[in-house]
Amino acid sequence: MQTIARSPPHWARLCLMLVAAAPSYAATEVAPASCRKPIYLTFDTGHMEVAPLIAEVLARHQVKVTFFAANEATKTGDGSMGNHWAPWWRARAAEGHAFASHTLDHVYWRSDLAAGAAGVPQFRMQPSAGAAAGQRAIFTAPQYCSQIKQSADRLQELTGQASLPLFRAPGGKTSPALLAVAKACGYAHVGWADAGFLGDELPSDKYPNQALLNKALRDVRSGDILVAHLGIWSRKDPWAPGVLEPLIIGLQGKGFCFETLRKHPTYQSWITQHKG
Numbered sequence: 001m002q003t004i005a006r007s008p009p010h011w012a013r014l015c016l017m018l019v020a021a022a023p024s025y026a027a028t029e030v031a032p033a034s035c036r037k038p039i040y041l042t043f044d045t046g047h048m049e050v051a052p053l054i055a056e057v058l059a060r061h062q063v064k065v066t067f068f069a070a071n072e073a074t075k076t077g078d079g080s081m082g083n084h085w086a087p088w089w090r091a092r093a094a095e096g097h098a099f100a101s102h103t104l105d106h107v108y109w110r111s112d113l114a115a116g117a118a119g120v121p122q123f124r125m126q127p128s129a130g131a132a133a134g135q136r137a138i139f140t141a142p143q144y145c146s147q148i149k150q151s152a153d154r155l156q157e158l159t160g161q162a163s164l165p166l167f168r169a170p171g172g173k174t175s176p177a178l179l180a181v182a183k184a185c186g187y188a189h190v191g192w193a194d195a196g197f198l199g200d201e202l203p204s205d206k207y208p209n210q211a212l213l214n215k216a217l218r219d220v221r222s223g224d225i226l227v228a229h230l231g232i233w234s235r236k237d238p239w240a241p242g243v244l245e246p247l248i249i250g251l252q253g254k255g256f257c258f259e260t261l262r263k264h265p266t267y268q269s270w271i272t273q274h275k276g
Contacts, residue, residue, distance in 0.1 A: 103148055223265075
């Protein structure tokens with residue numbers, strides 16, 4: 001993976017100014033010696049109603065995951081990264097999970113735009129949370145970097161540990177230009193494997209839980225990044241925890257082990273170089 005150029009453009013230097021020095025990360029977990037088939041379960045935020053149940057399942061099976069957080073609307077409390085949920089986040093940090101940004105206001109990329117003044121990249125974006133939820137707006141490169149960093153900073157406040165220098169764009173929607181901007185200000189993007197899309201965003205009448213479980217157990221392979229959410233508003237039959245527990249049991253029974261993205265071979269070097 002390439003590192004940031006020694007002489008970044010003017011806009012990149014603006015982005016870099018947004019990245020404050022972070023404390024050392026919590027000690028990385030040591031994978032069991034017998035683990036030869038690692039997989040990487042990740043959760044994006046959501047309405048949080050199922051978050052306590054998900055945490056119980058993860059603890060029961062000693063599974064460590066990576067959480068990507070945005071301050072989204074919730075069924076209870078003041079937002080998924082609000083004070084109401086602070087104890088929940090602190091508890092997950094104590095259990096050894098990892099954390100990364102999902103942009104503070106869950107900002108969707110819509111399109112690239114022509115560069116602005118001094119060649120600063122610009123994008124058409126649309127937050128789904130925060131004061132401007134639902135409104136399309138033009139973001140400059142430093143503004144987008146700020147969205148990533150604000151989430152990372154808030155995660156540090158909530159968990160007491162620095163978040164990983166990684167992020168996930170909402171919906172996984174990106175462009176090469178957007179990814180270059182994020183890398184210039186210290187964040188590598190994390191998507192997911194085709195088989196790792198666990199389907200909790202899909203309508204439950206067309207994609208019932210049992211079908212999603214069967215598909216994941218059949219298709220997931222070693223090294224895959226998996227993605228699910230801490231609650232999806234539109235799904236009538238919740239995916240978690242009903243699918244999560246049998247999925248974990250089934251995958252562990254097939255010899256898979258769960259690790260956080262701290263151990264992912266694609267990101268280990270990036271994390272080491274950018275952890276501050």
